[in-house]
Amino acid sequence: MDEFIDSTNYQLRIMKYEKPKTNDSTPALAAHCDTNTMTLLYQNEVNGLQIQSIDGEWINMKPSPNSFIVLIGESLSISSTYFLHHKVWLNGRLPSPFHRVMMKGNEDRYSLGLFTRPKGGYVIKVPNELVDDNNPILFKPHDHEEFLKFFYSENTQAAVQSEGYITRLKAYCNV
Numbered sequence: 001m002d003e004f005i006d007s008t009n010y011q012l013r014i015m016k017y018e019k020p021k022t023n024d025s026t027p028a029l030a031a032h033c034d035t036n037t038m039t040l041l042y043q044n045e046v047n048g049l050q051i052q053s054i055d056g057e058w059i060n061m062k063p064s065p066n067s068f069i070v071l072i073g074e075s076l077s078i079s080s081t082y083f084l085h086h087k088v089w090l091n092g093r094l095p096s097p098f099h100r101v102m103m104k105g106n107e108d109r110y111s112l113g114l115f116t117r118p119k120g121g122y123v124i125k126v127p128n129e130l131v132d133d134n135n136p137i138l139f140k141p142h143d144h145e146e147f148l149k150f151f152y153s154e155n156t157q158a159a160v161q162s163e164g165y166i167t168r169l170k171a172y173c174n175v
């Protein structure tokens with residue numbers, strides 16, 4: 001537990017999404033998986049967050065005013081647009097949801113996000129207890145900061161644009 005606390009950074013972010021200019025449902029944040037460990041989201045009572053189901057359908061999230069949404073990030077459970085469940089810490093047991101924000105209606109949306117992220121200098125690896133003959137290791141141990149450097153490099157961004165998420169992650173730490 002101490003190691004987890006010592007090795008974690010937190011970022012609190014307030015996001016504002018302006019009301020759309022037309023009556024149509026308008027993309028406000030492109031579909032993605034969070035690259036961090038875990039995200040807690042809270043919003044004013046304007047919906048907009050959508051999560052993709054396993055069969056590719058976008059589901060509108062309608063949290064009650066006194067609840068948070070918890071998203072598992074790629075670092076905890078690396079996933080892909082196809083939900084193929086490539087995982088690191090959990091080695092394949094929990095998916096990181098693919099999500100986006102769509103705006104509709106005539107109110108601005110505010111959301112508060114607490115992003116938990118591993119500090120650089122710590123190795124993210126699957127615990128030995130989760131690996132056996134039926135559950136072989138899926139990801140090489142890696143440093144999150146190095147992963148981000150790789151992710152935001154020009155070459156990777158170009159690959160993400162043309163080939164999607166799988167290539168980026170496979171290239172980085174797939175076994």
Ligand SMILES: O=C(O)CCC(=O)C(=O)O
Nearest residue numbers: 015034041049101111113
């Ligand atoms: O505003 C939201 O509800 C989602 C924000 C989000 O997905 C992000 O910032 O990564």
Ligand SMILES: [Fe+2]
Nearest residue numbers: 032033034099
């Ligand atoms: Fe996100």
